[in-house]
Amino acid sequence: MLGCNGRGAQHLPGNPPPIDEQFRMVKESxxxxxxxxxxxxxxxxxxxxxxxxxxxxMITGLWTYTMGKDEALLKNNxxxxxxxxxxxxxxxxxxxxxxGHQLSNQEVVDFYLAAYxxxxxxxxxxxxxxxINMWSEDFRRVNAVADMVGSHGIPFNFLLDHSHVLLKLDSAEEQRRSGIEAAVASGELILDPFEPDNIIDDWIxxxxxxxxSVRPVAPGGPKNLWATDEHGNFGRACQYPFHRPRPGEFHSEWQAYKVEPCKAVVRRVLAHHRRDPGSRLKYVTTEIIDLIDYGMNARYSLFEQSVAIAQWIRDEWEKTATN
Known part of the structure; x- marks a missing residue:
């Protein structure tokens, strides 16, 4: 099933239409x-x-949680x-x-088991x-936690958002933020989806x-130059238009080749799902959204980009039937 993130059911960020109109737009697309x-x-x-x-x-949805504070919120959600x-x-x-302490892998597992x-x-x-900003921003932890969950006889259900990996390609700043710069430099952790033994292929x-979830990013940026946080820092480079924006709609030069890493990952996910009868994939979503590290203050239509991605995904899925 293919879904549209609700934050993408608007044209200009920060100006969402009424809820009924959002659903109508998504349906009529x-x-x-x-x-x-x-x-x-x-x-x-x-x-x-x-x-x-x-x-x-509303088949899928999400929320953010802090361990030690939001357990009741989780149950309600x-x-x-x-x-x-x-x-x-x-x-x-x-x-x-x-x-205030950093979660250990065991604490992440405990939260997962309770939520499950x-x-x-x-x-x-x-x-x-x-x-980003979550326990999994150090990508090396994902497999460790998955294995620990599996040792309890419970499946680890993963949401693969490759944009949070690809934005760290060619960005020492982003790699430092999650403590992976040395691991990338040594070859212990491979982020590039076009290299053998990369982490995304391993997860697949x-x-x-x-x-x-499908959101294009451009390896190495650009950051969101039209939005800043309370300290004056530009938004992180977590979103890049899928197709060429009209003149004046994007703060930086748009180059088609920068979308190719995203497309390569999606094709692999779809191919795995097509060829593996035991594939666990159930949900695919477009994730063109309006937050500061994404599309806040963008002048391109979030919804047009979302629809373009969805149509491309459907076209690529059809291609897997003949490959």
Whole structure:
């Protein structure tokens, strides 16, 4: 199933249309199967009503969590996901505990096991994502945690967001932020999807990807030059237009070849799903969004880019049938 992230159901970032209009746009595009967002706080009724009106279910959704603070929130969100017709809730677990210490792998596993059990009780599943600012930003931890979860006889459900890996290509600054610069330099950790034994291919081969989110990035940047944080820092380079923006819509020169690493990864995910009858992949989503490290203040249409990605994914899926 192919879903559109709810933050992408708008044209200009920061100016989302009414909820009903968002669902109508996604439905009438003809390229999406569902709406990727859990009902937002205080707007639960509007989301559920729109999903029913347009026959566009909210199959997947996500939230961010801090261990030691958000356990009750997690339980409530899992219940809300189930009650609103969802099937999967993605968990983005911050690397830091509420008391300030950095989470160990065992603590990440403990959070996963508790969340998995709660999700089973309400009839849905969970995923854990590779993502900046989260425990998984040091990509070497992903397989270690997956193996530890598996030792309990429970599957590790992975959300592969390759953009958070590819943005660190050709960026020593980004590699330093997650403590992987030395590992990349030594060849212990290979980020380039065109090199043998790279980490993304390893994750795909492990067949643990339940959800694949698709967002182009350009290795090495550019950062989001139209948005700054409270310290005056530009947004990180977590989003790059999929197709050429119109003049004045993007802050930097757009070059088509910079999208190719993203396309290569998506093709491999789809090919694995096509050829492996035991593939665990269930959900694919477009992730063109409006946050500071992504598309905040962009002048290109988030929705047009989302639709273009979705159509490309469908075309590539058809190609796998003949390859």
């Amino acid at each position: 003809g390229v999406f199967d569902y709406f990727d967002r859990m009902p937002q706080p205080g707007q639960e009724k509007e989301y559920i009503t729109a999903a029913a009106r347009y026959d566009l279910p 899992l219940s809300l996901t189930s009650e609103s017709g969802g099937q999967c809730h993605n968990i983005m677990l911050f690397s830091q505990h509420a008391d 059990d709660l999700a089973q009780q309400v009839g849905i599943e969970i995923t854990f994502e590779v993502h 081969a492990r067949n643990m990807t339940v959800w694949h």
